[in-house]
Amino acid sequence: MKINKLIIYFRSLIFCLKYLPFDIGIKVPIYIGSKVKIDIDKKSHIQIIGKVNRGQIRINITNGSVGVKSDNKSLICLKEDSRLIFQGKSSFFKGSIIKGLDCGVISIGDGVTFNKNAFITCRKKITIGRDCMFGWNCNIRDCDGHDIFDSNQLINPDKEIEFGKHIWCCANCSILKGTKIPDGTVIAYGSLVNKKFEDKCCIIGGHPARILKQNIKWIN
Numbered sequence: 001m002k003i004n005k006l007i008i009y010f011r012s013l014i015f016c017l018k019y020l021p022f023d024i025g026i027k028v029p030i031y032i033g034s035k036v037k038i039d040i041d042k043k044s045h046i047q048i049i050g051k052v053n054r055g056q057i058r059i060n061i062t063n064g065s066v067g068v069k070s071d072n073k074s075l076i077c078l079k080e081d082s083r084l085i086f087q088g089k090s091s092f093f094k095g096s097i098i099k100g101l102d103c104g105v106i107s108i109g110d111g112v113t114f115n116k117n118a119f120i121t122c123r124k125k126i127t128i129g130r131d132c133m134f135g136w137n138c139n140i141r142d143c144d145g146h147d148i149f150d151s152n153q154l155i156n157p158d159k160e161i162e163f164g165k166h167i168w169c170c171a172n173c174s175i176l177k178g179t180k181i182p183d184g185t186v187i188a189y190g191s192l193v194n195k196k197f198e199d200k201c202c203i204i205g206g207h208p209a210r211i212l213k214q215n216i217k218w219i220n
Contacts, residue, residue, distance in 0.1 A: 028055065041080070044080070044100065060094050064094055064116035065116060071095065074094065074097065077100070079100065082106075085108065087108065087130070090111070096117065106120060106126050119138070122142050122143075129183070131165055134169045140174075141177060161175060164200070165183045167183070167187070173193065181197060183201070185203075187205065191206060191209045192206075
């Protein structure tokens, strides 16, 4: 166990010194587990805002829920001037994929956790507020993956996604471009969310999601 922890520490140290400013990287704020593929180009970067502590960000370290299938392989891919911003503690369990493309900006708030097999793809901007919790197999995409044109005019532009604070997104949910989730929301299991909601402290769910119950409170 001690040997495994040392391996994770030195792997993480190399990662942090390579992709963070030296004075931040030497503190090893990001722990990288085994089976994490790193694909970050020179124009893209990772940023940590606020206080920096050792191991405050963990990627592919935690196993996640027992019984949920995963090959335990994770990916951090940042291309074409994209940015990954952390604003405190966060954890991405095994099997997580984080992709920033085409100047996309992914901003992760303090206390955010993703269970197994998170899949985040950003070509514009994805903002996740503090104290948000995501179940396994959650898919967040601010783009369609391929551009569609009608008479040479783009008809499916990328659109920002915004999560407020203290949101519980249950397992097997898909959050698509143009979505806004207010503070205190619970997103029901297996939902597809593709629009902006304005009312706080609601349960939303369905295909596509709609408000199911208002004035709720959830405790993690």
